[in-house]
Amino acid sequence: MSIVLYHCVSARSFRPLWALEELGLDYELKMLPFPPRAKAREYLQSNLLGTIPLLCDGDVRMTESAAICQYLVTRYGPTPLAVSVEEPDFGAYLNWLHFGEATLTFPQTIVLRYGRLEPPERRLPQAEEDYRRWFLTRLRGVEAVLSTQSYLCAGRFTAADISVGYALMLAEYLGLQEQFPHCVRAYWERLRQREAFARALDAQHRAALEQGVSTVPAPLTT
Numbered sequence: 202m203s204i205v206l207y208h209c210v211s212a213r214s215f216r217p218l219w220a221l222e223e224l225g226l227d228y229e230l231k232m233l234p235f236p237p238r239a240k241a242r243e244y245l246q247s248n249l250l251g252t253i254p255l256l257c258d259g260d261v262r263m264t265e266s267a268a269i270c271q272y273l274v275t276r277y278g279p280t281p282l283a284v285s286v287e288e289p290d291f292g293a294y295l296n297w298l299h300f301g302e303a304t305l306t307f308p309q310t311i312v313l314r315y316g317r318l319e320p321p322e323r324r325l326p327q328a329e330e331d332y333r334r335w336f337l338t339r340l341r342g343v344e345a346v347l348s349t350q351s352y353l354c355a356g357r358f359t360a361a362d363i364s365v366g367y368a369l370m371l372a373e374y375l376g377l378q379e380q381f382p383h384c385v386r387a388y389w390e391r392l393r394q395r396e397a398f399a400r401a402l403d404a405q406h407r408a409a410l411e412q413g414v415s416t417v418p419a420p421l422t423t
């Protein structure tokens with residue numbers, strides 16, 4: 202088995218895990234406690250940033266979750282999960298794929314860090330509130346598209362939906378789902394009904410138990 206994914210329960214590495222399940226590929230899941238930088242120091246030898254995901258596929262090593270999804274669906278296609286250069290929605294596909302991480306996930310990491318992860322004396326309620334609003338404002342772009350279509354682009358479920366879907370999953374851990382616009386909430390429900398999504402949840406749970414790692418989702422780790 203040549204694909205190895207280093208993963209923490211429900212962290213950004215869930216994106217490639219979900220993509221692997223959608224593709225039906227064989228892979229090895231190596232579970233780490235969160236954050237690995239502090240709780241699995243030996244991992245720094247594999248990824249000096251200490252972040253997850255890390256995907257190893259032969260000589261290929263990647264550490265960006267959206268890029269790994271793009272790599273997997275392109276490298277192991279053809280699959281409807283990828284949008285090809287020839288399709289009219291190729292640009293929209295790349296835009297949503299990266300929007301999921303750069304625009305929708307980044308502000309949530311500020312909410313998480315300064316609202317929960319830092320010790321009480323270092324928390325910043327103003328930053329938490331500002332970036333919560335930032336995230337919800339950016340969701341308007343998703344709402345505009347989903348008010349007229351079921352998926353973000355190309356008329357079908359693609360890797361872009363995995364990228365944005367994980368941002369919505371994280372938002373749920375942060376208790377923001379009540380503030381999702383109606384069509385975004387319906388979209389998120391639709392995504393989580395997917396069999397591959399359920400398999401990914403199951404795979405991370407089983408692997409965590411087998412490897413003696415906490416099953417508490419990374420965003421809820423204190």
Ligand SMILES: N[C@@H](CCC(=O)N[C@@H](CS)C(=O)NCC(=O)O)C(=O)O
Binds near residue numbers: 212214236238265266
């Ligand atoms: N842009 C990267 C971010 C990777 C990242 O920061 N991952 C977080 C988990 S969601 C992490 O490893 N945090 C632990 C740390 O920063 O030490 C991606 O999309 O994969």
